[in-house]
Amino acid sequence: MKHIFFLLSILIIIATSCGQSSKKEVQFPQYIQNPSGFELHRGVNISHWLSQTGSWVHRTSFFTEHDVEFLHSMGYDHIRLPLDEEVLFDEQGNCVDNAFTSVTNAIDWCIKRDMRVIVDLHILRSHHFNSRNNEGAMTLWTDTLAQNHVLNVWDSISNRLHTYSNAMVAYECMNEPVAPEHEMWNKLVERMIAKIRSLEPDRVIMLGSNRWQKPHTFPYLRVPKNDKNIILTVHTYHPYFVTHYQAFWSAAKFYKGPVQYPGYPITPEDYKTYVDTTNAPLVSRIHEEKSLEYFDKQKLQEILQPAIDKAKEYGLQLYCSEFGCLPNIPRDMRLRYFQDITDVFRQNNISYSSWDYKGHFGIVTYDNENRKPTYIDTTLIKLLVK
Numbered sequence: 001m002k003h004i005f006f007l008l009s010i011l012i013i014i015a016t017s018c019g020q021s022s023k024k025e026v027q028f029p030q031y032i033q034n035p036s037g038f039e040l041h042r043g044v045n046i047s048h049w050l051s052q053t054g055s056w057v058h059r060t061s062f063f064t065e066h067d068v069e070f071l072h073s074m075g076y077d078h079i080r081l082p083l084d085e086e087v088l089f090d091e092q093g094n095c096v097d098n099a100f101t102s103v104t105n106a107i108d109w110c111i112k113r114d115m116r117v118i119v120d121l122h123i124l125r126s127h128h129f130n131s132r133n134n135e136g137a138m139t140l141w142t143d144t145l146a147q148n149h150v151l152n153v154w155d156s157i158s159n160r161l162h163t164y165s166n167a168m169v170a171y172e173c174m175n176e177p178v179a180p181e182h183e184m185w186n187k188l189v190e191r192m193i194a195k196i197r198s199l200e201p202d203r204v205i206m207l208g209s210n211r212w213q214k215p216h217t218f219p220y221l222r223v224p225k226n227d228k229n230i231i232l233t234v235h236t237y238h239p240y241f242v243t244h245y246q247a248f249w250s251a252a253k254f255y256k257g258p259v260q261y262p263g264y265p266i267t268p269e270d271y272k273t274y275v276d277t278t279n280a281p282l283v284s285r286i287h288e289e290k291s292l293e294y295f296d297k298q299k300l301q302e303i304l305q306p307a308i309d310k311a312k313e314y315g316l317q318l319y320c321s322e323f324g325c326l327p328n329i330p331r332d333m334r335l336r337y338f339q340d341i342t343d344v345f346r347q348n349n350i351s352y353s354s355w356d357y358k359g360h361f362g363i364v365t366y367d368n369e370n371r372k373p374t375y376i377d378t379t380l381i382k383l384l385v386k
Contacts (some may be wrong), residue, residue, distance in 0.1 A: 031349055032317040034229050038204040040116050042385045043078035043353030044071065044363065045322065048069065050102060051082035051122040051251035059102060061371050062234050062358070065297070068109040071357075074378075075385035078115055080321055080353045081106055082122035082175065082235040085153060091125075093152065100160050111168050117172035118206060118321065118353075119161065120172040129176035129212060130249065140188075141179050147188055151195045152173070171196060171373075172206035172233065172321065176213050185210040193224060206233040206321065213322075215307040223314050232305040234307040234350075235322040238300065239265040240289035242337060243325040248359075261333050262296040262340075265289075297340040301348075320345060320352040324361035338383055354384055 031039070040198025048054065049063045071079065081103065088099050107117050123129070126146035140146050154171075161169060173192045179185040193205055205227075209217040213235040224230060233329070237243045244252040244263045256275030259265050266286060277283055286292065293299070311318035325337050338354075345352050358366035358373070363384070365375040 017214075031351055032310075032311075032315065034204055034231065034317065036202050036204050036229050036315040038116060038167055038170050038229075038231075040078040040170075040319065041351050042076055043080055043116075043118075043351075043385075044076055045080045045082060045353055045356040046106070047082055047356035047359040049082075050087050050099060051084040051120075052127070053084075058368075058371050062084075062366075063106070065105075065109040067357070068106070068113060068115065072113040072115055074381050076115065078117065078353065079106070079110060079357075080118040080120050080172075082120045084123040085125050086123075087120070089153065089156070093149075093156075095156055095160065102249075104160070107164060107169060111164075116168055116170070118170050118172055119157065119368055120175055120206075120321070121153065121157070122175040124153070124174070127174070127177070129178055131178070138178065141184050142328065147191070150188070151191060154192060154195050155199065158196060158203075164199050166200075166202050166204060166229075170204035170206055170231070172208075175209050176235065177208070178212060179210050182210045182217065186220075186222040190222070190224070193227075197227075202229055204228065204229045204231060206231050208233040208235070208321070209307070215304050218307045218310040221310060223310070223316070228316070230314075231317045231319050232307065232311045233321045234304065236300075236304060236320060236341070237323060238289065238303050239291060239295040239337075241265045241286065241291045242295075242329060242333070244321075245326055247326060247328075251279075251285040254282040254287075256280050259329060259333075261329075261337055262294075265291040268292065297343060300341055300344050304344060304348070304350075308350070318350045320350055322355045323352065324355035326361055335380065335383065338380060342384060342386075351352045 046063055049059065083103065088096055092094060110117050113367045117278045123136060124140060126137055126143060128138065130136065131138035156266060173189055177185045189207065189358070196203060196205060207223065207230050209221040211217045213233060215234055215236060218234070239261055241252055241255060242259045242265050244250050245259055246253055254276070255266070255274060257266065257270040261268065271292065275282060275286065283370040307318060324340055325334050354363065355361050363377050363381050367374045
C-alpha cells in the first residue's frame with residue numbers, strides 16, 4: 001500500500017508542477033569512450049542517504065526503487081552515489097552489512113533500468129571536504145596510518161562490488177580532496193588507483209583534482225599515462241555567492257545583501273553596504289570565489305577551461321560530478337544559471353550530474369519530517385536532462 005501511495009504522490013506532484021509528464025527521449029552527444037564501456041550523460045547526486053545523513057535518517061523510505069524508476073522516467077541515465085566511511089564501516093573497520101545492502105540495492109535498481117552508478121567515497125573519518133567550516137576532521141594529509149587505511153577501505157569496497165559489470169559501475173576515489181599541497185593528493189591518489197587496479201584492472205575510475213576538484217587546480221593533477229579507463233571529474237559552483245546564497249554551512253551565510261547573475265555577483269556598492277570587512281571568513285571567501293568579477297556564460301566557460309584542457313591533453317572524457325544552485329535566489333536567476341552552465345557543458349561535451357536529488361539544492365523538495373516529496377521541479381529537470 002505504501003508503494004502505491006508513493007507512486008500516486010509522485011504523479012500528483014508532477015501533475016501540479018507541470019501539467020503532464022512522460023519519459024523524454026534525449027539524443028546525447030558522442031563522448032570519448034573508455035574501453036570498459038561505462039557511458040554516462042545526465043545524472044543526479046543521491047545525497048543525504050548514505051552520506052551526510054544528519055537529520056536525513058529515514059534510510060528505508062528516503063531513497064527506494066521507486067525513486068530510481070522516477071529518475072529513469074524523467075530521462076536520467078545515471079546516479080552518483082555518495083558514501084561515507086562511517087556509514088559503511090564501524091570504528092574497527094568492519095563492514096556494516098545493512099549499509100552495503102543499501103548500496104547494492106541501489107546498484108541493482110539502476111542496472112534493472114540500464115542506468116549507471118558512480119560509487120563515490122565522499123567523506124572519510126580522516127577527511128571532510130568542509131572541515132574549514134567545522135564539519136569534520138582533516139588529519140589525512142599528516143597521518144600515514146590514515147592514508148594506508150584508505151587503501152583498506154577501497155579493498156573492502158571492491159570486495160563487495162567487484163562482481164558488477166565494468167560497463168555499469170564506476171568508482172570515484174575520493175570526493176573533493178583538500179590537501180595543503182597538490183603533490184600530496186597526487187601521491188595518495190596514485191596509491192588508491194594502484195590498489196583498485198590490482199583488484200579490478202578494468203574498472204572505470206573517476207579522478208578529480210586537489211582543492212575541491214575546482215577547475216583551476218587541474219594543471220597540477222598528475223594523470224596516469226595510458227589508462228583509458230579513467231574519467232576526469234570536476235566540480236563547479238561558480239558564481240559561489242549566487243549558487244550558495246545564504247548557505248548556512250558556509251561563510252556565504254554572513255552576506256545579507258542582494259546578488260546578481262548574469263552580472264557582478266556582489267556589486268562594489270553592495271560590498272560597501274553589506275559586507276563587514278572585519279569578518280575575515282566572509283571577505284576571504286568573496287575574493288577566493290571571484291565574487292566581485294562579472295559572471296555570465298562566457299565566464300563560466302573560462303572557469304572550466306583548465307579542466308577542459310586537461311581532459312583534451314590526455315584524450316579522456318570530462319565529467320562534472322557536482323554543480324548546483326540553492327533555491328534562495330529569484331527563480332528566473334536560478335534557472336538562468338542552470339541554463340548557462342548546462343549550455344557550457346553541452347558545448348564542451350561534458351557529461352554531468354547535478355547536486356542534488358532531495359537535498360537543499362534538490363530537484364525534489366522533500367518533507368523530511370513527514371517523509372514525503374512536496375514538490376518536483378519538472379521545469380528544472382527538463383532543463384537538466386535535455
